[in-house]
Amino acid sequence: MNNKKIVVVGGVAGGASAAARARRLDEFADITMFEKGPNVSFSNCSLPYHLSGLIPDADSIVLMTPDQFKNQYNIDAEINSEVINANVSKKEVEVKNTQTGELKCVPYDELILSPGANPIMPGCIKGIDHDNVFSVRNVVDIKKIHTYLEVNKVTDVAIVGGGFIGLEVCENLAQTDKHVSLVEASEHVMGTIDDDFAELIHKELYDHGVNVILNDGLAEITDDHIKLGSGNKIKAQVVIMAIGVKPDVALASKIGCKLGLTGGIAVDQHYQTSIPNIYAVGDAIEVSHMITRKKTRLALAFPAQMEARDAIDHIYGRTIENRGVIGSQAIHVFDINIASTGLTESECQKDGIDYRTATVIPKSRVGIMPDATPLYLKLIFGYPNGEVLGAQALGKSDVDKQIDIVSTMISMHGHISDLTHLEVCYSPWFSTAKNAVDMAALVAENILNGEFKQVQVSEIRKLVEKNAFIIDAREPFEYEEGHITTAVNIPLSQFRQRLDEIPNDCPVYVHCLSGQRSYNMVRALNNRGYKNVINISGSYLELCEYEYFKDQTTDRKPIVTNYRFDLL
């Protein structure tokens, strides 16, 4: 029997994983990996960190050279080699050397497409083809940006798009001496989290000197500024485009692979395309969402690797199981970490999924330990069945841990009752005795049981404007340091003696610092026969974070007398 010929298109996350897995299963296969760029196996997620110098040597981002692939895995990794076509009946690919233009045909038994995704560069925008406009896809890109910034002594950079790449580039450039503007066309950065937590990121960006522009899009690029849809001009000698990526389906389309409704390459449960012996994995494909069961796309390194492994396993006759994706993600922005998994509130709304949320703000570790900081956690769960649908977490500490607990639970189709039965590890060094996820799950259980009502901090401004009855349940000294303008201070420690101040003929909203004391007051008032008492979820801590950025950047009137930021 002849050796199996495996050809892989693309040499980064999906491609390199596929080639290495094939070698482990088959020592005698002929494995060739074609990469159109000059590098294989680089850590694309690490690229932004070169801009701040955190990763001083851009070449170190390349994790394996073609020589190493050859020597260690006996894999031919051919760089500067673009697969431009395939003859699927003859089962061979046509490869072009991007430096010499030379063409060659290479036969395959199995072809794995892992072409990735390309940054979206809208051709309609005037100036987008200027040489001061960049995107961030590979090591070459990041070197080019780095060099251009240095050579041209650039002082002002505009980043267009507030997703993962935009935010990471923003953070890393702001840590140099550049003045950075971040332009986001929608209401908030990071589409993968909801408005409430995104406001906390806006504040973080603002606090670090980033010029954050929301609800405004790029209209035109010149040598020294950009013009926005609003007509505003922003000084910028360099523009970095990060408005998103589109799957690179050029080759797949050309050779006749079917595309899915989302524009990605359509694959079956084994990552096979519509053409026999051709598989596709990674950012270019369409995948199924584990929760919504809908087709979606997910441009992340981790799923790409696992898809690659599965595709190769299927080639070698192994049974694989395609459970779909949930979209777990994490990002570090200046001093805070943000992570999320599963569905957001807005995705639930879009998909018509009935849901509820539970937000808690415990400390990251026992409060008397040094460096205990607030940990914002929002759990999103199905109503009425309590299925865990998603979570978002934000803070200076290990928010990724909380999200990974929830993502593990989602992967097992767990319910809120499963989260309340978690037994995670505890020491004052690592967390509070009741971990954030447990705490949120207990709140969620109460909400599922209809035991109390809540509103989100996003609704407080309206309540203040219509002069709703708001109780601040904190101690007087806390109230004095800053409070909601219209709130009445009735501390949890005094309310039983001051019940006559609390009306029972109108809604009563209660908040404290993080929501714990107010929750206890809400329960007590409910027990005492108050019919319409509502907890302000997130309470003063989240409210201040939520209001701050817009208060600073618009002329509206603040609804708090003084901000309190325990994240600082």
Add this chain to the structure above:
Amino acid sequence: MNNKKIVVVGGVAGGASAAARARRLDEFADITMFEKGPNVSFSNCSLPYHLSGLIPDADSIVLMTPDQFKNQYNIDAEINSEVINANVSKKEVEVKNTQTGELKCVPYDELILSPGANPIMPGCIKGIDHDNVFSVRNVVDIKKIHTYLEVNKVTDVAIVGGGFIGLEVCENLAQTDKHVSLVEASEHVMGTIDDDFAELIHKELYDHGVNVILNDGLAEITDDHIKLGSGNKIKAQVVIMAIGVKPDVALASKIGCKLGLTGGIAVDQHYQTSIPNIYAVGDAIEVSHMITRKKTRLALAFPAQMEARDAIDHIYGRTIENRGVIGSQAIHVFDINIASTGLTESECQKDGIDYRTATVIPKSRVGIMPDATPLYLKLIFGYPNGEVLGAQALGKSDVDKQIDIVSTMISMHGHISDLTHLEVCYSPWFSTAKNAVDMAALVAENILNGEFKQVQVSEIRKLVEKNAFIIDAREPFEYEEGHITTAVNIPLSQFRQRLDEIPNDCPVYVHCLSGQRSYNMVRALNNRGYKNVINISGSYLELCEYEYFKDQTTDRKPIVTNYRFDLL
């Protein structure tokens, strides 16, 4: 209807949680909490951190005062009040004021026992009643130790027992100017993890100047030294006993509550004792293990809180679900973190549970990022069914995250195949693209499938002694820096050209730095028809950590030419 009278015995984790939960469910109950010590609601797990000054004010360890309980929750928290008896037919408790000796009877409708556990102080040891002998149970204890050390200008402390409290006290005292000896009667510290990882803790202790004594017990205490079972004497003006705790069942026994086989108070699925209207929770009770289904005891704060909540919920007619415990725990010792969940290897062996392990040592984050350190993770899973049984993790980074992912999976009765389908969040800031748990699960899956064989680092000394054929698959420069004395250097990058050096008529053991390159070589050699190729799990990194402490503290001959410690 009269208000329900709820009496709680014990005012720390379980007791305080029970009282607070009762108030949330019933605003009108008469809730009284009796605590025999002078403080309620203190963070007992934080006590050791006062000894180093990390928590400078011991009083800050008390999280809530009786006044706060009264004002905020309308709960009567009576301190210095020991419940010494109960008349279960009259439903009243007899309470003694420990300062005045005064007695009173207090009626209850429901009685919650949360008396905790007492440090074991073997009366047979001569000198154990000296005033230089301490244990660590509450704020009074820790203040007493702190004062005694200062007043008597103590230079040498012996800590007896290498469990959680012993290690934490050891760490915190060693960070002052004291010379600390840690005496452990068994082969290794921390009974909740296995020998292999415990050796890494021995090294950490040794590196920080702790005099670690294993396999030796306390025989006698004098004013300036302790005598061990071996006859050795250790200088110590202060002795801290931390050999374990026993459930405080004095009151429960006296009033006739049945005890379980493990010596804890027996409770049913609702935490009811054998006597009607008496519940028990926390360190004093016997619980069921979720995996072994056996009765056990678990002296941890987190389960105590949850049990308290469940007991109260049951009193108020709510349905609760008792799923048993798994024993997740975490500890910080000098520069490393250690966490574990579920069963250890030795517990599996003791219980006759067939199991396998998968150990991986990825970096804590992408290797090119600063502060990427090795993360040791061992997954323990059932054979042949692949059920996830336990995990242990150790390193300078967020090992608690890895363990919480696994504990979540265990709580859902997940299998290795469920762990391989995890989708956790990734950014180079937080982890490697393939997270440690996923990596370990993939190795575990290969082991379940019988795809390769492995030995543990604990077996390497024997292999060296009998001159087994060991391949070091690292690059020559790495081999030069230090290697197993008898190993042959055949790098992964060269072995295909050097196959004639690899025998096929005897077992061939392969290692590299962390196990990844050796695994690839093992797979390739298997594919090439080698019948008996075995991967050394943990490889050089774990081997050096494993061997070091005994090499330094005994006169045996090292089996490596030079140690390599990437944890440093």
